Amino acid sequence: MAQNGSQSYNGSSESVETRLFINGEFQPASGGKTFSLVNPFTRESVAEVSEASEEDTNKAVAAAKAAFPAWRDLSPSDRGAYLHKMAALIREHNDEFARLESLSTGKPVSMYIDAGAAAETFSYFAEAGWTVQGTSSLNTPGHLGLLVKQPFGVVACIIPWNVPLAFFAFKIAPALAAGNTIVLKSSEKAPLTSTLAARLIEKVGFPPGVVNVISGFGTPAGSTLASHMDVRCLSFTGSSVTGQKIQTAAAASNMKVVHLELGGKSPALIFDDADLESAAQQTQFSVQFLSGQTCMANSRIYVQESVAEKFLALFKEKFAAASLGNPLEKTTSHGPQVDELQYERVKSYLAIGEKDGKLSMGGDAKDGLFIRPTVFENVPEDSRIVKEEVFGPVVVINTFKTEAEAIEKANATEFGLYASVFTKDLDRAVRASKLLEAGTVGVNCTSPSKLNDLPFGGYKMSGIGREGYMHSLDAFLETKTIVIRASS
Numbered sequence: 001m002a003q004n005g006s007q008s009y010n011g012s013s014e015s016v017e018t019r020l021f022i023n024g025e026f027q028p029a030s031g032g033k034t035f036s037l038v039n040p041f042t043r044e045s046v047a048e049v050s051e052a053s054e055e056d057t058n059k060a061v062a063a064a065k066a067a068f069p070a071w072r073d074l075s076p077s078d079r080g081a082y083l084h085k086m087a088a089l090i091r092e093h094n095d096e097f098a099r100l101e102s103l104s105t106g107k108p109v110s111m112y113i114d115a116g117a118a119a120e121t122f123s124y125f126a127e128a129g130w131t132v133q134g135t136s137s138l139n140t141p142g143h144l145g146l147l148v149k150q151p152f153g154v155v156a157c158i159i160p161w162n163v164p165l166a167f168f169a170f171k172i173a174p175a176l177a178a179g180n181t182i183v184l185k186s187s188e189k190a191p192l193t194s195t196l197a198a199r200l201i202e203k204v205g206f207p208p209g210v211v212n213v214i215s216g217f218g219t220p221a222g223s224t225l226a227s228h229m230d231v232r233c234l235s236f237t238g239s240s241v242t243g244q245k246i247q248t249a250a251a252a253s254n255m256k257v258v259h260l261e262l263g264g265k266s267p268a269l270i271f272d273d274a275d276l277e278s279a280a281q282q283t284q285f286s287v288q289f290l291s292g293q294t295c296m297a298n299s300r301i302y303v304q305e306s307v308a309e310k311f312l313a314l315f316k317e318k319f320a321a322a323s324l325g326n327p328l329e330k331t332t333s334h335g336p337q338v339d340e341l342q343y344e345r346v347k348s349y350l351a352i353g354e355k356d357g358k359l360s361m362g363g364d365a366k367d368g369l370f371i372r373p374t375v376f377e378n379v380p381e382d383s384r385i386v387k388e389e390v391f392g393p394v395v396v397i398n399t400f401k402t403e404a405e406a407i408e409k410a411n412a413t414e415f416g417l418y419a420s421v422f423t424k425d426l427d428r429a430v431r432a433s434k435l436l437e438a439g440t441v442g443v444n445c446t447s448p449s450k451l452n453d454l455p456f457g458g459y460k461m462s463g464i465g466r467e468g469y470m471h472s473l474d475a476f477l478e479t480k481t482i483v484i485r486a487s488s
């Protein structure tokens with residue numbers, strides 16, 4: 001297998017791009033360094049991927065900086081034309097993206113929604129550039145005031161591995177529409193959909209340097225971006241621990257604007273008047289989807305005591321129906337955890353759950369890196385499995401007596417990404433929506449349901465800033481006041 005460049009992967013005759021994309025050219029890492037990507041299902045090598053050094057990262061930022069003035073000065077329609085082409089190419093390559101993600105992360109192809117979401121995002125922002133406008137003021141005598149919105153310059157984007165192509169689009173499409181240029185660093189666990197997307201950037205014909213895509217680790221590539229003096233805005237999705245490091249590095253360097261989309265420990269409250277069948281179906285899917293590896297999974301469920309037995313029976317029956325197997329087969333709905341590290345991490349939480357509470361279904365499948373859909377009951381609220389993000393198909397189901405108790409338990413966390421409430425009582429739904437400390441509250445629905453045109457993001461340690469169509473566009477723009485003195 002070649003060390004760098006297009007190489008065959010996973011024993012197939014197909015080839016995959018594995019190099020860095022800087023200033024419009026694919027290139028190996030400066031020292032020729034690579035890292036191995038391993039298929040979590042077969043445990044075989046998928047590819048050797050170029051690992052960006054500090055020098056490569058600086059080169060990518062310099063290319064983005066040089067490309068900025070010309071890109072900024074294009075009209076929104078001219079920028080949008082590139083984004084339209086990108087949307088079309090992503091749609092064409094849907095199956096290739098699905099296969100690459102499956103080989104790299106174990107994501108079942110049957111659950112692959114990333115390319116559809118990415119294409120829709122590029123299509124939306126292809127048209128959205130014209131909506132960037134300010135306001136004006138004649139309120140101060142002798143002056144005309146203008147508020148204008150302008151791009152930052154170089155925007156760095158750092159993405160996680162669980163839904164990488166969607167995050168690639170959620171970040172770079174609005175940032176480009178706003179007139180910024182980009183350096184994106186993919187996750188070391190899922191670089192290949194970003195390198196394929198870089199191939200499509202090349203095919204679209206974006207001017208060199210407008211979009212640079214690098215593969216590599218948190219250190220040195222990610223940390224170099226976080227502390228870079230020429231990066232004016234950094235948009236990050238990943239864990240809260242990494243978010244803290246990025247915010248610290250940003251503050252210590254040039255105080256770049258930082259958007260943080262971080263982890264969660266999302267509660268779902270099931271009241272005695274809820275449609276239990278629907279609540280069970282939705283809440284089990286939330287925590288089973290992508291083998292529990294989603295930020296907004298409702299990994300804590302609080303059910304009212306009087307209906308707990310009935311809800312648990314329905315929940316477990318549906319949760320157990322997940323079909324574990326080869327992620328490339330269409331009948332598989334539940335893949336392995338993304339890698340050995342993540343599998344071991346989930347197992348360490350299973351041990352905590354067994355010590356502190358009652359394992360009532362599932363556990364380690366003892367078959368490769370698979371964890372079965374797992375339920376713990378009667379776990380004390382201060383247990384680490386109730387407080388910390390597991391990022392696996394593991395849910396704690398506890399009970400409550402009163403509405404006040406349910407809300408208090410739901411809010412007793414440092415996270416605040418998503419919360420949901422299942423009830424037919426409208427007054428209660430409104431009270432709970434107001435009191436739950438979360439960026440999104442679902443009423444009779446839960447994650448992964450979210451609305452593209454409304455903001456998504458976290459309270460507390462789940463993040464800073466919001467993403468979602470117009471909110472994303474605004475997040476990639478600076479605000480300037482122009483004061484014009486004019487005698488009347």
Ligand code: NAD
Pocket residue numbers: 158159160161162163185186187188216217218219221222223226237238239240241242243245246261262263264294295296389391417458462463
């Ligand atoms: P992670 O924090 O380990 O890594 C995310 C990215 O940050 C990777 O590209 C990684 O290389 C990079 N990174 C690591 N250390 C860095 C550093 N010091 N400086 C700069 N970059 C660094 O997270 P992950 O394991 O890839 O993803 C899972 C996490 O992401 C979970 O906590 C999940 O909840 C969260 N997530 C949040 C959202 C959201 O929208 N809020 C969405 C998806 C995932």
